[in-house]
Amino acid sequence: MATKKNTKKTPVKSNTKTQNRSFMGKVMRFFFKLFLWGFGLSIFFVVLFKFVPIPFTPLMAIRAIENTQEEKEVYLNHDWVPLEDISMNLQKAVIASEDGNFLRHNGFDFKALANAYESNQKGKKLKGGSTISQQTAKNVFLWQGRSYLRKGLEAYFTVLIELIWGKERIMEVYLNSIEMGNGVYGAQAASEYWYHKDAKDLTKYEAAGIAAILPSPRRYKAVNSSSYVNRRKDKIVRVMRHVGKIDYDKKPE
Template identity: 50%
Template structure:
């Protein structure tokens, strides 16, 4: 019996690995449609660094509506209408960064950020970006927008070792996320891009100005129905 050539064996194993990855990732995403992610790679990395893990899951329906509206106002105005990727926002971010603006802009949607936070790691690179795109497609296919926002607001880092809007609300304002007002929700949303460097209590400088802008946008989100997919 003739032996299988090395290239053919490699292709065989690569094919099997791809099938396992696809099936495994689909099952993983399907499980998280119903089960809160128990832990993430980001949480584990911070725990190894000695920062601990503080989190307290709260359903999106129990959170004050201002928190989801603040996230949309700050991170993804087209959240309810895109299918995971906002190509206009990506183009604007690329153009802004190429023109050398002082603050680097990102074009990631809430769906992309949820995919990254739930299934991947924080550092960049082409591999992570490719995987992020894959998981973004999966959560958009298998989850509702309501679920995507719910997971996002429960696992996003809101301070050193603190994860989720509810844990952030208790850390900064000493009450849970069901009692957030628009000012508090805007301040939590303002620190999401840099949770280790920004504070929601008595913010100053850019963080304060950014939080004020988000607060004003919350009313626009509500009035214009940009959060309609969450109702």
């Protein structure tokens, strides 16, 4: 007697579900590997830039592209110098102007953020609460903008540089990388451009002049300034008197 063969077929739906799970697994593995690569590269570059001068930033590239598109001259003046060759007056001026609690916080000034949010909610002039650490993280590693993704990455890199670099290196990178004029980046280039001298020789008022234009360095001038910028200079000089001695080795509170 012939044995009847089992001709039962596997349901199509079962195969489809298996294929879907396999596809989703591949997608998840891809994104997990992408995350690991991104994490590893971020750590690598943060450690590297703790010791190596930063030759170029994303903002420099963006400005070059903007000028090319607008058929303007592409001008880039950037000259890295160690922090000891940057006047203490300028270090105090940017703290007085940009981040009064720089030496006391761990990268984020939540009180300043709350004040900025309250001011913006009241319809006053739009202002931010970014610290020098946050601005440095953005300038060195990220692009300009206000998206949640960029802000999240900014917070991530801020934590990294606070842990790995410390305050002295953050200040050094900040003063060597920030935009201080049209095509002018860093303290040495700004000192030569605005005052025809080295960054180590800046007076209090000259340092205040550079710090005063940082909110919009392509719009304002550190010399032959508008009345608004001159008022900012005077205020910064007054606040500088209360900054006191800068001790980068002191642990943030």
